[in-house]
Amino acid sequence: xxxxxxxxxxxxxxxxxxxxxxxxxxxxxxxxxxxxxxxxxxxxxxxxxxxxxxxxxxxxxxxxxxxxxxxxxxxxxxxxxxxxxxxxxxxxxxxxxxxxxxxxxxxxxxxxxxxxxxxxxxxxxxxxxxxxxxxxxxxxxxxxxxxxxxxxxxxxxxxxxxxxxxxxxxxxxxxxxxxxxxxxxxxxxxxxxxxxxxxxxxxxxxxxxxxxxxxxxxxxxxxxxxxxxxxxxxxxxxxxxxxx
Amino acid sequence: xxxxxxxxxxxxxxxxxxxxxxxxxxxxxxxxxxxxxxxxxxxxxxxxxxxxxxxxxxxxxxxxxxxxxxxxxxxxxxxxxxxxxxxxxxxxxxxxxxxxxxxxxxxxxxxxxxxxxxxxxxxxxxxxxxxxxxxxxxxxxxxxxxxxxxxxxxxxxxxxxxxxxxxxxxxxxxxxxxxxxxxxxxxxxxxxxxxxxxxxxxxxxxxxxxxxxxxxxxxxxxxxxxxxxxxxxxxxxxxxxxxxxxx
Ligand SMILES: Nc1ncnc2c1ncn2[C@@H]1O[C@H](COP(=O)(O)OP(=O)(O)OP(=O)(O)O)[C@@H](O)[C@H]1O
Ligand SMILES: [Mg+2]
Numbered sequence: 001x002x003x004x005x006x007x008x009x010x011x012x013x014x015x016x017x018x019x020x021x022x023x024x025x026x027x028x029x030x031x032x033x034x035x036x037x038x039x040x041x042x043x044x045x046x047x048x049x050x051x052x053x054x055x056x057x058x059x060x061x062x063x064x065x066x067x068x069x070x071x072x073x074x075x076x077x078x079x080x081x082x083x084x085x086x087x088x089x090x091x092x093x094x095x096x097x098x099x100x101x102x103x104x105x106x107x108x109x110x111x112x113x114x115x116x117x118x119x120x121x122x123x124x125x126x127x128x129x130x131x132x133x134x135x136x137x138x139x140x141x142x143x144x145x146x147x148x149x150x151x152x153x154x155x156x157x158x159x160x161x162x163x164x165x166x167x168x169x170x171x172x173x174x175x176x177x178x179x180x181x182x183x184x185x186x187x188x189x190x191x192x193x194x195x196x197x198x199x200x201x202x203x204x205x206x207x208x209x210x211x212x213x214x215x216x217x218x219x220x221x222x223x224x225x226x227x228x229x230x231x232x233x234x235x236x237x238x239x240x241x242x243x244x
Numbered sequence: 245x246x247x248x249x250x251x252x253x254x255x256x257x258x259x260x261x262x263x264x265x266x267x268x269x270x271x272x273x274x275x276x277x278x279x280x281x282x283x284x285x286x287x288x289x290x291x292x293x294x295x296x297x298x299x300x301x302x303x304x305x306x307x308x309x310x311x312x313x314x315x316x317x318x319x320x321x322x323x324x325x326x327x328x329x330x331x332x333x334x335x336x337x338x339x340x341x342x343x344x345x346x347x348x349x350x351x352x353x354x355x356x357x358x359x360x361x362x363x364x365x366x367x368x369x370x371x372x373x374x375x376x377x378x379x380x381x382x383x384x385x386x387x388x389x390x391x392x393x394x395x396x397x398x399x400x401x402x403x404x405x406x407x408x409x410x411x412x413x414x415x416x417x418x419x420x421x422x423x424x425x426x427x428x429x430x431x432x433x434x435x436x437x438x439x440x441x442x443x444x445x446x447x448x449x450x451x452x453x454x455x456x457x458x459x460x461x462x463x464x465x466x467x468x469x470x471x472x473x474x475x476x477x478x479x480x481x482x483x484x485x486x487x488x489x490x491x
Contacts (some may be wrong), residue, residue: 075393085387107394
């Protein structure tokens with residue numbers, strides 16, 4: 001059973017069709033990179049996976065559980081699916097330690113001590129142990145994004161979703177975040193990553209999904225995608241960002 | 245120009261004789277006693293109305309930002325209703341019309357009606373600020389909360405409201421000061437608060453200047469105290485690393 005299975009997902013905003021019959025799947029331990037031009041529906045697609053966006057047609061199964069089924073307990077499902085956003089979205093009024101422990105306590109029912117310990121361990125893992133008592137506004141963008149990854153990991157997720165995790169960062173901070181992600185991938189985390197960092201894709205992705213105008217245009221093994229993308233749109237897109 | 249005569253406050257309200265020490269004590273009431281009791285009424289009306297306004301305003305503001313259309317509609321209707329009728333008219337409605345329509349309200353003291361009237365009027369304004377505060381956080385924080393597995397109420401409780409309230413402390417401060425000033429409408433339904441005191445005392449004593457100066461001073465002190473208290477709260481709640489926050 002795939003970790004994420006997306007079947008003919010379609011979504012409309014009023015008249016406007018954002019997603020058209022999107023079908024793909026992510027196996028356990030697989031890393032897939034989603035790319036495509038701005039406005040092609042990448043964010044929308046990845047947010048459908050944990051039900052942050054609703055879709056009108058098709059279905060998504062996460063570890064066998066249907067996201068589209070109205071009887072599904074979405075909070076419970078989301079608690080097991082880690083998500084990292086473009087703009088970090090740490091909780092600004094909480095310290096880093098609180099950011100890392102609040103959901104463990106309130107959602108998973110862990111004790112405060114247990115949650116704090118787990119949080120600090122993950123903070124150490126992303127190299128930010130010294131920042132535990134600070135607030136998000138006192139950290140750099142790259143540091144905040146590493147905390148955001150640690151926060152998602154604190155819930156012991158079965159898979160991780162990333163929506164352009166480095167595109168709001170200054171160039172010199174991109175690598176510190178990518179390094180954490182590469183390490184995660186190498187440890188076997190199931191990951192769906194929207195990114196234009198093709199270096200990352202080269203290094204750890206198993207497959208690359210290319211989207212255009214709400215459709216999944218290419219869904220290939222990494223080598224096949226970089227070797228010879230079949231669609232003209234993907235070729236243009238690749239040459240544009242690779243020569244950037 | 246007439247000379248000032250602050251002794252007026254030491255006069256007994258019935259026989260007009262100056263009472264030594266200015267406080268009436270046993271059975272007698274001086275204008276000073278009356279002034280202070282009027283201040284007490286002003287503060288009671290204001291603070292109780294503020295509690296009503298904060299509770300209902302927060303609730304309605306929150307409803308307006310939920311994904312449920314019915315709740316949004318309810319919050320919007322509430323806000324528009326209480327925002328678009330002049331305050332004085334609302335007070336009269338509570339006093340004359342509402343008890344006639346809802347018989348159980350007939351015996352309710354006018355003090356309570358004024359607290360409700362002023363509270364609901366202000367709740368509409370606070371609802372507006374709470375909505376704006378929550379919406380200023382954009383969708384990102386809401387999604388981040390939900391993505392962690394929080395339910396919608398938990399997302400409000402732990403993620404959205406703590407920041408939204410910090411953001412709207414300045415407008416809430418001026419709303420709280422407004423409520424002190426607006427409480428003067430209570431005189432219209434014969435609550436013996438500062439404005440009613442001023443009207444009656446200046447008539448009885450013909451010392452309008454002293455009376456109004458005293459009343460003005462007390463309004464000023466009350467509003468200023470609220471301002472300071474809110475400033476204290478704002479500083480206590482300041483988030484390190486945020487704009488305007490410490491380091
Ligand atoms: N709430 C909304 N209402 C209407 N249209 C929307 C809404 N959100 C997104 N869209 C539209 O849906 C399309 C897909 O948006 P989406 O954010 O998924 O694209 P994206 O591929 O992530 O783009 P980017 O690279 O800029 O992040 C865009 O055309 C966008 O304008
Ligand atoms: Mg996007």
